[in-house]
Amino acid sequence: MSRLLIRGGHVVTMDPALGDVDGDVLVVDGRIAEIGPGLPADDAEIVDATGTVVLPGFVDTHRHTYQSLVRGLLPSCTLGEFMSTIFNSVAPAYTPELMRLGNYVGALDALDAGITTMVDWSPSETPDHADGAIEGLRQAGIRAMYAHGMPAGGQWWYRSELDHPADARRIRAEHFPSDDGLLTMALALRQPGNVVDEVAVRDWGLSRELDVRVSVHTAMRSGGATGHPVRTLHRLGLLGENTTFIHCTTTADDEIAMIADSGGTVSIAPYVELVMGHGLPRITAMLAHGVAPTLSVDTVTTSPGDMFTQVRMALALGRAEALPEDPEAPFTPALTHRDVLRLATVDGARACGLGDRTGSLTPGKAADIVLVRTDSIRTLPLRDPAATVVTSADRADVDTVLVAGEIRKRGGALAGVDLPRLRAEATAAHEDILSRAGLTSRATGEKETNS
Incomplete structure (x- = not known):
């Protein structure tokens, strides 16, 4: 059994029965098990959510x-x-x-x-x-x-x-x-x-x-x-x-x-x-x-x-x-x-036909969870966590991303991704596609013409 505790965040559940909670989210085997303040850690891996809004992906x-x-x-x-x-x-x-x-x-x-x-x-x-x-x-x-x-x-x-x-x-x-x-x-x-x-x-x-x-x-x-x-x-x-x-x-x-x-x-x-x-x-x-x-x-x-x-x-x-x-x-x-x-x-x-599986932080649903930082110059000071996400934050403030309890981004970096290698592959692919398509200008997408 895998256990992960997201501790000490401003939790915007998007579940009207739960509302917003200053506290923790416990994830067990990829699903949300419990939401509330001061949840016991026991043997869970800790994700420190201090200074973040915790919300559904x-x-x-x-x-x-x-x-x-x-x-x-x-x-x-x-x-x-x-x-x-x-x-x-x-x-x-x-x-x-x-x-x-x-x-x-x-x-x-x-x-x-x-x-x-x-x-x-x-x-x-x-x-x-x-x-x-x-x-x-x-x-x-x-x-x-x-x-x-x-x-x-x-x-x-x-x-x-x-x-x-x-x-x-x-x-x-x-x-x-x-x-x-x-x-x-x-x-x-x-x-x-x-x-x-x-x-x-x-x-x-x-x-x-x-x-x-x-x-x-x-x-x-x-x-x-x-x-x-x-x-x-x-x-x-x-x-x-x-x-x-x-x-x-x-x-x-x-x-x-x-x-x-x-x-x-x-x-x-x-x-x-x-x-x-x-x-x-x-x-x-x-x-x-x-x-x-x-x-x-x-x-x-x-x-x-x-x-x-x-x-x-x-x-x-x-x-x-x-x-x-x-x-x-x-x-x-x-x-x-x-x-x-x-x-x-x-x-x-x-x-997507997935309303029973994701979309809100509700016990029993998959742990598709995002932590957005509230301590950057773009987002401080925090007043309304939902407003901060909608009006102030951007992707640079996305600190942690979980899909079905698996960490896909942490500390602002994608997990398990060799970005320099991927950048080189994507750049080469971009040029290959433009060549195959007969497009020469990255700025306009105009086809090459003979003059």
Whole structure:
């Protein structure tokens, strides 16, 4: 039996029955056993939490993890430019080994920032690419939902008549024979419009055959994803609690109500949606219908890889939606810092189908725990631990990260990672991908031209 005692922290449980506690968290065999002040150490390993906020790990509900190897490639692009560059050049340049390395680097990036659970929205050019992506997640030791996607070619994305790759059945059988491990499976499907209705029916049918969740990009200003696909899915009888809808910036109110009635969930990526022009996140409308807009990084080609950025963007945007047109009218926003912290933890876990396993510090749940320092110049002095996390801290303040009780970061450094070697591998891979893709400028992602 393994025992670990996190001692003397400001514990933000995100469990309404427990609230905040100044005290300790006891972890036994990878699960939270007890929370309270002055817990006996007995034979437990001690993690000194003095001067930290102890909270559940963040949950990132949508990330194209493999793109870590082209970080910063498109810092100020439009959605159309992103899709053209990634679909036509970057994604086809990845080998299975590059998929493994990209997912390994991307998952470590998430862990370093206090993200303990993520949804990896992953293309699969071949079965070997899928195997590589899964291996990268496994090597990093993160809790992840691997969302199996399709190749990047246009024939898969524009009124496509191609069904989701049948290799999903092999992946379910070989890699995910049960749902009890750190890694679970979903299908990364395409919305109606990207596929014809008959394909949507068969693809959602595949998700039910395999008993896995669905993650789907839906209703954005551009990029071939406009229209009202939720209405179509409702008409086809495909809505359900197993589906997470991504972005939804042009989703109509009646469609949000349909998602709510079906028990479905939503993932937004506020930073990317504003930079690329997906549209404004509909935070207030979703919350009014009882749908929690969970938070995601999306892609580090454009966005920072941490959730501190996303919770701040969500808080600012959600409150800005309450600004009245009349400048003399009172400003009465409802969204608070604790609300967005919930979106990034409890609600995110539910959107992954893992609400009974992670998302809050609750006895019986997995010990997915983050310690954020409150004694840096960025975070001192401490008044409200939750406010410090949401408004002041950043990844440099993430001191310790545990996933299922295993320490993945301690003392501000990733555990068991040879960073100089990994840096060299990632840099070489970056150059290899750019060469294969015919891209020469790191700053703009523009293709090489002859003049």
